[in-house]
Amino acid sequence: MNASDRTPADLLRSALAADPARPLVTFYDDATGERVELSVATFANWVAKTANLLQGDLAAEPGDRLALLLPAHWQSAVWLLACSSVGVVADVQGDPGSADLVVSGPDTLDRARACRGERIALALRPLGGRFPQAPEGFADYAVEVPGQGDRFAPYAPVDPEAPALAVGGAELTADQVVARARQDAAELGLAPGSRLLTGRAYDSWEGLSTGLLAPLAAGGSVVLCRHLDRLDEAALARRVETERISNTAV
Numbered sequence: 001m002n003a004s005d006r007t008p009a010d011l012l013r014s015a016l017a018a019d020p021a022r023p024l025v026t027f028y029d030d031a032t033g034e035r036v037e038l039s040v041a042t043f044a045n046w047v048a049k050t051a052n053l054l055q056g057d058l059a060a061e062p063g064d065r066l067a068l069l070l071p072a073h074w075q076s077a078v079w080l081l082a083c084s085s086v087g088v089v090a091d092v093q094g095d096p097g098s099a100d101l102v103v104s105g106p107d108t109l110d111r112a113r114a115c116r117g118e119r120i121a122l123a124l125r126p127l128g129g130r131f132p133q134a135p136e137g138f139a140d141y142a143v144e145v146p147g148q149g150d151r152f153a154p155y156a157p158v159d160p161e162a163p164a165l166a167v168g169g170a171e172l173t174a175d176q177v178v179a180r181a182r183q184d185a186a187e188l189g190l191a192p193g194s195r196l197l198t199g200r201a202y203d204s205w206e207g208l209s210t211g212l213l214a215p216l217a218a219g220g221s222v223v224l225c226r227h228l229d230r231l232d233e234a235a236l237a238r239r240v241e242t243e244r245i246s247n248t249a250v
Contacts, residue, residue, distance in 0.1 A: 034126045036074055067103070122142070188247055195245050
């Protein structure tokens with residue numbers, strides 16, 4: 001990747017310039033049987049649309065705080081990079097009551113109602129499906145995002161030295177996120193083309209790094225598995241083989 005990249009959004013732009021067709025995120029939900037594979041270009045398109053929703057319809061500005069109440073999921077990865085694109089602080093599993101806006105999955109809606117700002121809900125259904133009926137007090141992400149623009153330009157430049165990510169009681173600047181992701185990639189032995197399988201939750205730095213940031217920093221890809229504990233050893237071995245896994249962090 002480009003040594004001058006200083007934000008996670010920069011890392012994605014470099015990946016897009018280098019090889020837009022290669023896989024970036026492959027998602028499994030072993031409770032439902034869902035499998036989704038997103039190329040760099042497809043993932044970047046989702047990020048652009050989500051960033052446009054965030055900056056435009058939701059009026060989020062650099063420095064605003066977004067409580068991200070989502071599990072390990074490909075759409076959660078999209079929101080992380082959309083926040084980075086706008087300059088919004090992604091507060092992973094943070095307090096909605098002190099956030100400017102909240103993004104919630106279907107299991108955390110009651111908690112998310114503590115947010116006095118904009119509220120977005122994700123059904124997390126296969127193929128990015130919408131809720132049968134949007135939860136009261138929330139906009140349905142699957143309804144709002146398709147009509148957003150496919151290209152994103154921030155109203156103001158994103159400051160790499162400003163807070164970008166809060167997780168596990170620590171707050172990191174965009175610069176620090178990129179530096180730690182690169183360090184993790186080296187420690188995991190990731191290189192361009194590496195394919196990392198992980199079943200870690202998106203509730204810690206380790207989960208976010210192995211589940212997106214370190215593979216992105218290395219020029220590799222991630223196979224992100226939710227409910228991985230439902231696979232027996234034989235099924236896990238088959239996935240490692242069929243997905244051509246080079247590294248694991250489970």
